[in-house]
Amino acid sequence: MIKLENVVLASSEQMAFVIEGMRNPMNSWNKSDSGYGCEDKLCWKACKFSPEWCGNGQKYVLGESDHSLMQRLSDAGTEHRKYMRxxxxxxxxxxxxxxWKEFDTYKVGTVANSCSTMHKIAEKEFTLEDFSTEHLSKVSLEYLKSSINHLNFIREIxxxxxxxxxxxxxMIQLLPSSYNQTRxxxxxxxxxxxxHKSRKNHKLDEWREFCKWIETLPYxxxxxxxxTN
Structure with missing residues (x-):
């Protein structure tokens, strides 16, 4: 299983900064068409130049010219799409x-604060809900329950x-790799x-679900x- 919560994306100020930097190589800042407005294309220009005209709520909207440049740079490869970093x-x-063991291969460009198994492994009683078990057979599930009972016995000691x-x-060396950790x-x-490129068709359900979540992100x-998204 995998659960994704509390998603936080770039702020309006960050997006404006990213677009400005993206246009630095060609000094093409004057071609930028992003700004504060709404997603209603009929009132885009009015929103951009006079926000009080728009009754649809104000937000930073990515303009068509900026979006087109972003897409072209993205398609050109990682050395051209530095703005994505x-x-x-x-x-x-x-x-x-x-x-998590596989996710850690993507250490470059990521930072994480995790719940510690080293320091907090004995903080609470182990329960079946602490583990990913959706693919376990009845026999394997009983084996895991036995392991949990033994872990709780050691925890009491x-x-x-x-x-x-x-x-x-x-506890540290007996803990199954199906134990769920939050970061x-x-x-x-x-x-x-x-x-997304490497894992969208991975055999692990967690990777496929993670990639489906990626596809729901803005742009x-x-x-x-x-x-076509």
């Missing part, structure tokens, strides 16, 4: 350790004597483009190349 995406992700390093090691992660559009066509 400046478009942050924050998310709170809960996923099993076996998924450790809770009585926190200096018992041996008990702590038993608050900072990524960017370039990282997500690499992930995901810059990531996926699918301009």
């Amino acid at each position: 400046m478009m942050p995406v924050y998310a709170r992700i809960t996923a099993p350790l076996y998924w 450790y809770s009585i004597d926190k200096t018992n390093k041996g008990a702590w090691w038993q 608050n992660v900072m990524m960017n559009y370039e990282v997500l483009a690499n992930i 995901s066509e810059l990531i996926t190349g699918d301009v």
